[in-house]
Amino acid sequence: xxxxxxxxxxxxxxxxxxxxxxxxxxxxxxxxxxxxxxxxxxxxxxxxxxxxxxxxxxxxxxxxxxxxxxxxxxxxxxxxxxxxxxxxxxxxxxxxxxxxxxxxxxxxxxxxxxxxxxxxxxxxxxxxxxxxxxxxxxxxxxxxxxxxxxxxxxxxxxxxxxxxxxxxxxxxxxxxxxxxxxxxxxxxxxxxxxxxxxxxxxxxxxxxxxxxxxxxxxxxxxxxxxxxxxxxxxxxxxxxxxxxxxxxxxxxxxxxxxxxxxxxxxxxx
Amino acid sequence: xxxxxxxxxxxxxxxxxxxxxxxxxxxxxxxxxxxxxxxxxxxxxxxxxxxxxxxxxxxxxxxxxxxxxxxxxxxxxxxxxxxxxxxxxxxxxxxxxxxxxxxxxxxxxxxxxxxxxxxxxxxxxxxxxxxxxxxxxxxxxxxxxxxxxxxxxxxxxxxxxxxxxxxxxxxxxxxxxxxxxxxxxxxxxxxxxxxxxxxxxxxxxxxxxxxxxxxxxxxxxxxxxxxxxxxxxxxxxxxxxxxxxxxxxxxxxxxxxxxxxxxxxxxxxxxxxxxxxxxxxxxxxxxxxxxxxxxxxxxxxxxxxxxxxxxxxxxxxxxxxxxxxxx
Numbered sequence: 001x002x003x004x005x006x007x008x009x010x011x012x013x014x015x016x017x018x019x020x021x022x023x024x025x026x027x028x029x030x031x032x033x034x035x036x037x038x039x040x041x042x043x044x045x046x047x048x049x050x051x052x053x054x055x056x057x058x059x060x061x062x063x064x065x066x067x068x069x070x071x072x073x074x075x076x077x078x079x080x081x082x083x084x085x086x087x088x089x090x091x092x093x094x095x096x097x098x099x100x101x102x103x104x105x106x107x108x109x110x111x112x113x114x115x116x117x118x119x120x121x122x123x124x125x126x127x128x129x130x131x132x133x134x135x136x137x138x139x140x141x142x143x144x145x146x147x148x149x150x151x152x153x154x155x156x157x158x159x160x161x162x163x164x165x166x167x168x169x170x171x172x173x174x175x176x177x178x179x180x181x182x183x184x185x186x187x188x189x190x191x192x193x194x195x196x197x198x199x200x201x202x203x204x205x206x207x208x209x210x211x212x213x214x215x216x217x218x219x220x221x222x223x224x225x226x227x228x229x230x231x232x233x234x235x236x237x238x239x240x241x242x243x244x245x246x247x248x249x250x251x252x253x254x255x256x257x258x259x260x261x262x263x264x265x266x267x268x269x
Numbered sequence: 270x271x272x273x274x275x276x277x278x279x280x281x282x283x284x285x286x287x288x289x290x291x292x293x294x295x296x297x298x299x300x301x302x303x304x305x306x307x308x309x310x311x312x313x314x315x316x317x318x319x320x321x322x323x324x325x326x327x328x329x330x331x332x333x334x335x336x337x338x339x340x341x342x343x344x345x346x347x348x349x350x351x352x353x354x355x356x357x358x359x360x361x362x363x364x365x366x367x368x369x370x371x372x373x374x375x376x377x378x379x380x381x382x383x384x385x386x387x388x389x390x391x392x393x394x395x396x397x398x399x400x401x402x403x404x405x406x407x408x409x410x411x412x413x414x415x416x417x418x419x420x421x422x423x424x425x426x427x428x429x430x431x432x433x434x435x436x437x438x439x440x441x442x443x444x445x446x447x448x449x450x451x452x453x454x455x456x457x458x459x460x461x462x463x464x465x466x467x468x469x470x471x472x473x474x475x476x477x478x479x480x481x482x483x484x485x486x487x488x489x490x491x492x493x494x495x496x497x498x499x500x501x502x503x504x505x506x507x508x509x510x511x512x513x514x515x516x517x518x519x520x521x522x523x524x525x526x527x528x529x530x531x532x533x534x535x536x537x538x539x540x541x542x543x544x545x546x547x548x549x550x551x552x553x554x555x556x557x558x559x560x561x562x563x564x565x566x567x568x569x570x571x572x573x574x575x576x577x578x579x580x581x582x583x584x585x586x587x588x589x590x591x592x593x594x595x596x
Binding site for chain 1: 285349372377389390393406407411463467522536558565571575579583584588
């Protein structure tokens with residue numbers, strides 16, 4: 001038996017989201033919210049482990065009320081229970097404060113064996129929340145897991161990427177994993193699963209619900225040790241942008257000459 | 270503890286099998302620049318086993334002091350022992366800034382240190398500046414490089430992981446020396462164990478000076494031979510986009526982009542690559558970009574220094590011939 005927790009984040013659809021260059025911010029209304037793609041791999045890994053070992057999968061997400069739709073989606077994809085951590089106290093959190101709230105909620109849940117996170121989110125792109133959660137909970141973690149090899153009630157063995165090397169690592173439980181896209185191909189929910197999830201209950205916990213396990217001073221923006229000074233939207237840098245058309249022979253000659261001129265061909269080596 | 274009690278800039282020197290990772294030298298280069306602006310000291314912290322002369326390399330690249338912890342446990346990456354001992358050292362030395370390379374190891378280790386020390390950490394920075402009050406302004410891309418966030422840290426040390434191949438290292442100066450301060454390691458239970466190690470082969474695309482990258486424009490796995498030929502002529506390595514990896518044509522070690530490798534070669538040749546935001550995020554900092562694509566409206570042309578609109582099956586062999594003739 002393994003009780004598995006998967007922290008997830010709702011992110012905008014990165015293919016569609018627009019950037020407001022004037023205001024210097026992301027226009028979140030321009031794209032619908034979905035489960036962070038890396039978190040789908042984490043959820044799939046959790047469901048596969050549950051199928052093998054028995055137990056439960058619980059998803060938790062800190063976010064605005066609209067994140068409920070992503071938690072509902074997680075139920076359709078095999079989670080048994082979903083908890084939304086919502087409230088204005090949590091808003092504006094950096095990775096430190098986010099991981100603190102997630103870890104506090106996990107403490108409140110009580111017993112768990114494995115926490116599985118996506119390696120990063122596609123919007124924040126930090127990859128920090130998983131390892132920080134592990135530190136708050138004083139459990140080990142293995143990052144960049146590309147394969148789950150063996151698991152039983154006491155330990156798990158995985159393959160972890162370290163640049164051009166892969167290490168087979170064994171950790172006792174409880175432990176935390178962050179998984180890459182390579183770990184699996186997430187399943188698509190069936191129509192029946194979607195219908196069932198539509199009726200399911202999503203529990204919502206606010207700051208007050210964490211009062212017995214957390215210090216509210218660490219929540220949200222005021223608890224965050226990093227602050228955003230400003231956001232800059234880069235204009236595409238001044239590339240030459242010389243485009244050649246016409247005969248491949250001629251284009252290749254011209255480009256090769258230009259590359260040689262730029263010192264990246266021939267004489268440069 | 271007041272922020273004023275923290276002084277100096279410290280670089281985590283990452284080593285694998287006794288060899289220091291070049292990102293550490295880049296951090297020392299940037300660290301030296303910042304330290305000169307602020308009139309502070311640059312140090313490095315190195316955990317290893319029998320590192321010997323390799324320690325001096327840190328001085329050659331700009332460290333004034335090296336805190337060295339020697340223990341067999343530090344030969345390989347031992348997460349909990351690394352964390353425990355770096356936290357102890359930071360408590361002792363109190364650096365104002367702690368920089369860590371954004372390698373797999375660094376990105377796994379740094380968040381644990383930050384949480385343990387209750388301090389802020391900014392991920393995967395591509396620029397660092399000194400702010401008005403002498404604080405560190407940490408600049409990082411988000412949303413696949415569509416925006417850059419400027420971040421400050423209210424706690425100390427100010428921690429950041431910094432992307433490899435973005436900062437400039439100093440020239441290696443073997444006349445430089447410094448003080449090696451040996452610190453005793455305090456070993457805790459490793460908890461986890463390494464039960465095996467596999468190498469993904471010799472490809473290290475992040476290090477290549479020339480990358481020839483193929484995308485969906487190629488019709489079959491065998492057609493990558495065209496790119497191998499061009500890469501051979503240019504002295505480069507073959508890369509690819511995510512769909513190519515998904516189709517099993519090439520291994521992930523070749524993948525350039527958001528979920529693959531970030532590259533910054535002198536020359537990047539994109540062949541049959543349309544240029545999705547996810548792909549551009551992994552190669553936009555290349556010195557010179559050449560794009561070959563049949564579709565003149567492909568987004569890759571917007572980022573390219575040079576573009577050839579045409580059929581890659583015609584163009585690439587010609588480029589290979591030209592490159593051979595000129596080398």
